Amino acid sequence: MSFNPFMEKPVPIEETFLNWNKLYPIPYCKETVDPYTKCRIILMNGTEFEAQWFSRNFSRHCCDNDLRRELAMVRRVEQQQQKRISCLKPKDETILEHTISYEQLAVDLTSVLAKQETDCNVIDALNFALLEDFDHLYRYSNLLHLEYGIYPEKLVGGYTEITPGRPTISEHRYPKDSIFFPIQNGKASLLTKLNVNIITAAEQQTMNYYMNVANLYQVSDIGRKLYQEIGMIEEEHVSQYESLIDPDATWLESLLMHEYTECYLYYSCMMTECDASIRRIWEDCLTQEISHLHKAKELLWKYEQKEYQQVVGEGTFPEILALRPNIRYVRKVLETTAGNTQKKECVVALGTLEQDDPFYRYQCRVNTPLDSVPSHDIIDRHIRCCGCDYRYETAPNPIPSLRGRTCDNVALGRVSAQTPAFTSSCGTTENACRCNLTCIRD
Numbered sequence: 190m191s192f193n194p195f196m197e198k199p200v201p202i203e204e205t206f207l208n209w210n211k212l213y214p215i216p217y218c219k220e221t222v223d224p225y226t227k228c229r230i231i232l233m234n235g236t237e238f239e240a241q242w243f244s245r246n247f248s249r250h251c252c253d254n255d256l257r258r259e260l261a262m263v264r265r266v267e268q269q270q271q272k273r274i275s276c277l278k279p280k281d282e283t284i285l286e287h288t289i290s291y292e293q294l295a296v297d298l299t300s301v302l303a304k305q306e307t308d309c310n311v312i313d314a315l316n317f318a319l320l321e322d323f324d325h326l327y328r329y330s331n332l333l334h335l336e337y338g339i340y341p342e343k344l345v346g347g348y349t350e351i352t353p354g355r356p357t358i359s360e361h362r363y364p365k366d367s368i369f370f371p372i373q374n375g376k377a378s379l380l381t382k383l384n385v386n387i388i389t390a391a392e393q394q395t396m397n398y399y400m401n402v403a404n405l406y407q408v409s410d411i412g413r414k415l416y417q418e419i420g421m422i423e424e425e426h427v428s429q430y431e432s433l434i435d436p437d438a439t440w441l442e443s444l445l446m447h448e449y450t451e452c453y454l455y456y457s458c459m460m461t462e463c464d465a466s467i468r469r470i471w472e473d474c475l476t477q478e479i480s481h482l483h484k485a486k487e488l489l490w491k492y493e494q495k496e497y498q499q500v501v502g503e504g505t506f507p508e509i510l511a512l513r514p515n516i517r518y519v520r521k522v523l524e525t526t527a528g529n530t531q532k533k534e535c536v537v538a539l540g541t542l543e544q545d546d547p548f549y550r551y552q553c554r555v556n557t558p559l560d561s562v563p564s565h566d567i568i569d570r571h572i573r574c575c576g577c578d579y580r581y582e583t584a585p586n587p588i589p590s591l592r593g594r595t596c597d598n599v600a601l602g603r604v605s606a607q608t609p610a611f612t613s614s615c616g617t618t619e620n621a622c623r624c625n626l627t628c629i630r631d
Contacts (some may be wrong), residue, residue: 190506190507192505192506193503193505193506194359194449194452194456194458194478194479194482194504194506195482195483195486195504196504197479198481199479199480199482199484200209200476200477200479200480202262202263202479202480202481202484203262203267205266205476205480206266206269206347207269208266210341211273212269212272212273212413213273213276214273214276214277214466214470215447215466216276216277216278216279216280216546217230217277217331217464217467218279218577219279219282219286221280222464223346223409223463223464224344224345224346224349225297225461225512225513226231226294226350226462226464226467227287227290227293227294227461228293228294228512229292229295229458229461229462229467229471229512230274230277230278230467231275231290231294231391231452232292232294232387232391232394232458232476233300233348233454233455233458233471233474234271234274234275234394235322235390235391235393235394235395235397235459236391236451236454237267237268237271237388237449237451238256238271238272238304238393238394239272239390239393239447239510240264240267240447240448240451241264241268241271241388243295243443243444243447244260244263244264244437244444246265246439247260247266247443247444248260248261248264249585250440253492256304256403256488256492257487259484260491260582261267262446264480264629265295265486266325266477266480266481269480270474270477273470274470274474275382277467277470279287280408283401284402284405284406285329285332285333285335285336285337285406285408285412286333286339288398288402289329289330289333289341289344289579290344291327291394291398291412292322292326292329292395293326293345293349294391294512295319295322295325295326295392295395296319296322296323296326296349296515296519297348297349297513297515298388298512298515299315299316299318299322299386299388300389300515300518300519300522301321301510301512301515302315302387303316303319303512303518303522304356304382304518305379305380305384305426305508306380306381306384307378307380308372308377308378308381309368309409309560309618310370310372310433310618311372311381311384311385311433313369313536313616313617313618314369314429314430314433314536315388316526316616317383317526317529317531318392318426318429318430318521319354319519319522319538320354320355320420320424320425320469320519320522320523320545321354321357321360321525322354323354323355323519323598324353324354324355324356324564325357325362325419325422326341326345326349327351327352327353327354327580328357328415328419328472328568329341329415329419330351330360330432330579330581331474331520331567331568331571331578331579332411332412332415332567334571334575335567335570335571335574335575335579335581336408336409337347337408339580340581341581342581345581345599346565347581348513348514348584349514349515349516349519349618350516350519350579350583350620351580351582352580352581352586352591353586353591353598354523354527355363355527355601356420356524356564356565356597356598356600356601356602357422357565358421358513358556358559358562358564358565358599358603359451359566359599359601359603360425360427360602361421361422361551361552361555361556361604362425362530362531362548362549362551363515363546363547363548363551364425364428364532364551365533365535365547366532366547366548367428367429367432367531368428368432368486368532368533368534369429369432369534370432370433370534371431371433371434371435371436371438372433372434372435372439373434374434374437374500377435377497379501379502379507380409380507382446382501382595383433383449383450383507385430385433386434386446386509387448387454388430388432388446389427389430389431389434390450390610392423392426392430394425394426396423396424396426398539399416399417399419399421399423400418400602402416403416403417403420411563411567411570414563414566415450415563415564415567416562418562418564419564419616427462428533430540433506439493441455441485441488441489441492441495442489442493442495442499442500443450444484444485444488444489445482445485445497445500445501446500446501447476447480447485448481448484449482449485449500449501449504450581451474451478451481451482452475452479452482452506453506453509454510455474455475455524456469456475456509457480457509457510457511458471459471459472459475459510460511461509461510461512462508463619464617465556468530469478484586485497505617513580513631514631515631516583516631517631518631520584520587521587522616523586523587523588524587524612524614525610525611525612525613525614525615525616526612526614526615526617527588527591527601527602527612528540528600528601528602528609528611528612528613528615529543529612529616529617530548530549530602530606531583532546534618535617535618536616537617537618538610538612538613538617539602539603539608539613540605540607542605542610552603556603558584559599562599563601565597565599568597569597570625572594572595572597575596576595577595577614578594578595578597580594586624588601588609588612
């Protein structure tokens, strides 16, 4: 069934403000909630954070107070949306339990977007970061199992495997090597523009979450350190993803794209949600966002004399975004691209780097001594305490050197001689169109 938000009649924005009773929702039950319901909540929390933060930056760079007042009206509703969605998380769900859902979202959202994407540059960026978030899920899961005795496979519902990806220790790259070429809105498909906006907001939310909770983790210093380290990788990911966004878009074109993206996501959440009470929240938010979208359309015409079709075409949504298991896809990406790294705007095989490349200098700077690296230390501690690491696998890890359960691999992706050639067999910028990874379906 097709849906075009521009064809819907908007409700006046003044009528969409919520009172305090409606603003505070009934949280989900962490024992019975579907894992993808939690993922959708995190996704939309991050989407609303991005919406209000973009609006604030727009207002700070705008000289027209009438336009700033219009932005303030929409932003007030989006602040309410964010607070309503955020409080769906229950009080008895710990920071670390919630973190597992953050990383599950990162894995399965990135996989779904990559499988439907057609722009090779964007596919590269998605698959590259996918393996890193996949490894983060493994590291946090070992922390959760070690310190709480909780089996993370229950939190992910068996939808997502928990096994090493590109080792987190290998993900620390020279900052200048975290930028991709941007898309061109005039040439990019609507789905590509949506995908780039969606993943940027989602990864930014993860980065912000880790920035804010590292000092709140109370169980151990190693836990606080792990949030610090992985938070630094999320900074890389946000730099990568935001660099894909067309920098030539005007503020008002970007505003319309933000509101359209929110409409698309709320509609997707509404159509795929299995919890009736939360589905009603998605329905409410979609109604609010349709009002925001029509306001953005009005402002685009008023200030730039542009029609919305110049930004998003005729406006009918592409196929909805549905979170689902991606085990086969992740395994194939891991098997064939784990040995890749980034050099300027290109994803490349680690073995192509010169010995004096900034990647190695930066690695030496931040990862010395090796036993002080938190992502390695937590696995080492779990092995010493329990005899092996924690995993949830449907089959052995696709990379033989990552199958060992009693010794953490700290070489793959950072030591060329110990990074097998087959782990860089596809997914590099030069041959992404021929890698056939997007043909895999779970």
